[in-house]
Amino acid sequence: MIRKMYDWLDQRLDITPIWRDVADHEVPEHVNPAHHFSAFIYCFGGLTFFVIVIQFLSGMFLSLYYVPDIKHAHASVEYLQNEIAFGSIVRGMHHWGASVAIVMLFLHTLRVFFTGAYKHPREFNWVVGMLLFFVVLGLGFTGYLLPWDNKAYFATKVGIEIAASVPFVGEHIATFLQGGDMVGATTLTRFFALHVFFLPGALLALLGAHFILIRRQGISGPL
Amino acid sequence: MEKKQDGNEKKVHYVGDSRVRRDGKKLQPKDYSEFPGKTDPFFPNYLLKEWMVAAVFLVGFMALVLTQAPPLGDLADPTNTDFLPVPDWYFLFLYQLLKFEWAAGKFVVIGTLVIPGIVFTALLLAPWLDRSPERRPTRRPIASGLMILALIAITALTWTAQDEYKKNLAERGGGQEGGEDVELVAEDDPGYEIYKANQTCLSCHGEQLQGGAAGPSLLGVGGRLSAEEIENVINNGRGAMPAGAFQGTEEEKQKLIEWLAKQK
Numbered sequence: 001m002i003r004k005m006y007d008w009l010d011q012r013l014d015i016t017p018i019w020r021d022v023a024d025h026e027v028p029e030h031v032n033p034a035h036h037f038s039a040f041i042y043c044f045g046g047l048t049f050f051v052i053v054i055q056f057l058s059g060m061f062l063s064l065y066y067v068p069d070i071k072h073a074h075a076s077v078e079y080l081q082n083e084i085a086f087g088s089i090v091r092g093m094h095h096w097g098a099s100v101a102i103v104m105l106f107l108h109t110l111r112v113f114f115t116g117a118y119k120h121p122r123e124f125n126w127v128v129g130m131l132l133f134f135v136v137l138g139l140g141f142t143g144y145l146l147p148w149d150n151k152a153y154f155a156t157k158v159g160i161e162i163a164a165s166v167p168f169v170g171e172h173i174a175t176f177l178q179g180g181d182m183v184g185a186t187t188l189t190r191f192f193a194l195h196v197f198f199l200p201g202a203l204l205a206l207l208g209a210h211f212i213l214i215r216r217q218g219i220s221g222p223l
Numbered sequence: 224m225e226k227k228q229d230g231n232e233k234k235v236h237y238v239g240d241s242r243v244r245r246d247g248k249k250l251q252p253k254d255y256s257e258f259p260g261k262t263d264p265f266f267p268n269y270l271l272k273e274w275m276v277a278a279v280f281l282v283g284f285m286a287l288v289l290t291q292a293p294p295l296g297d298l299a300d301p302t303n304t305d306f307l308p309v310p311d312w313y314f315l316f317l318y319q320l321l322k323f324e325w326a327a328g329k330f331v332v333i334g335t336l337v338i339p340g341i342v343f344t345a346l347l348l349a350p351w352l353d354r355s356p357e358r359r360p361t362r363r364p365i366a367s368g369l370m371i372l373a374l375i376a377i378t379a380l381t382w383t384a385q386d387e388y389k390k391n392l393a394e395r396g397g398g399q400e401g402g403e404d405v406e407l408v409a410e411d412d413p414g415y416e417i418y419k420a421n422q423t424c425l426s427c428h429g430e431q432l433q434g435g436a437a438g439p440s441l442l443g444v445g446g447r448l449s450a451e452e453i454e455n456v457i458n459n460g461r462g463a464m465p466a467g468a469f470q471g472t473e474e475e476k477q478k479l480i481e482w483l484a485k486q487k
Binding site for chain 2 (some may be wrong): 035
């Protein structure tokens with residue numbers, strides 16, 4: 001049955017080469033943890049992606065209940081955490097997942113750095129990776145405000161004050177982030193939009209580029 | 224990839240049904256058959272092995288999620304002038320950088336723009352700054368050394384920031400940790416009875432440990448101080464609190480300390 005469906009599609013779309021390209025390439029021994037235990041350091045990138053998938057899924061479920069306005073944001077988080085079945089687990093996955101994503105991303109970056117994997121001809125993939133790092137930090141910064149508790153409010157205020165102290169453009173950055181001249185209702189909706197639409201969009205595009213590049217260029221050889 | 228057809232340097236590279244002229248050298252990866260040792264097909268063999276690593280990781284992650292409830296503080300109150308702001312831990316090192324005298328006040332540009340700018344630009348351009356074909360970390364001491372220095376600096380700054388934050392919190396006599404809701408725990412413990420029976424404790428720290436004008440809240444005190452430190456404060460006082468404030472017997476005092484240490 002599945003075979004038939006596959007053949008039906010394949011006759012029309014010729015999907016076998018695409019599938020072969022994704023699935024059927026050889027992975028060399030030096031990155032395979034089954035052959036060398038120390039090769040687990042090559043799994044950090046995959047694990048980062050795994051955590052990002054967890055963030056996407058848990059975030060989608062959180063957005064079923066979360067209300068991005070200053071009157072209801074805190075109450076909705078309180079409600080989804082304390083009243084909804086598995087709410088505290090889903091929010092816990094998103095909350096701790098944010099920190100774990102940063103840690104794994106950091107470890108992956110260090111692995112690539114210390115094994116010299118960013119060198120010619122893979123320079124561009126390193127640049128894409130650094131942009132990914134900034135996007136993830138941006139997701140962390142914008143997500144921190146969303147529960148709208150004291151910690152979130154004052155941390156964001158300080159963060160924006162720091163951005164505002166940059167000469168020439170600082171004031172503009174602050175106005176852009178706040179959506180006005182103070183941290184308030186517009187800041188919350190703005191951070192929400194950045195956190196769930198703009199930055200995840202950028203994240204997906206960059207991740208796609210990251211994966212296409214690694215498939216085109218192959219992973220670097222053993223040290 | 225494709226074979227040279229005749230002696231001509233120009234090749235034709237087929238992409239779908241379009242012909243693309245191929246001039247000059249392309250940097251294609253070497254074939255996997257050229258790697259030494261045992262290779263595995265990506266799907267499903269290698270992916271299953273990587274999933275083993277991910278499963279171990281997932282167990283650890285879910286253990287963290289199930290044991291540590293995600294914190295949620297009180298509703299944001301912009302008029303609260305007393306709140307110690309603290310960013311998420313991964314921004315702490317940047318935050319701490321701005322506390323150096325040479326990176327604050329009129330030199331704040333150094334802390335907000337110059338240093339992070341140099342570091343992040345260098346990171347972004349690392350492949351062009353470190354151009355030797357050598358890949359082993361020990362054979363490129365400058366790159367490895369700089370990265371290790373940066374790691375030490377980030378760790379030290381994060382550590383100092385965390386430490387200062389905790390000290391500042393403690394200096395305000397505790398208060399509620401980060402303004403979060405900390406509840407009174409172990410209400411049926413004998414320690415609570417002893418606490419309530421002692422007017423000297425109650426009059427300053429409140430019936431629910433909520434604190435008052437004369438004394439700070441003790442909610443969550445067990446998370447800030449160890450049992451020995453609590454005993455030290457009870458015996459020797461601290462700030463406005465006089466030494467020997469506890470009036471009961473030694474045995475009662477130990478029960479009280481035990482109960483206070485449970486307040487996390």
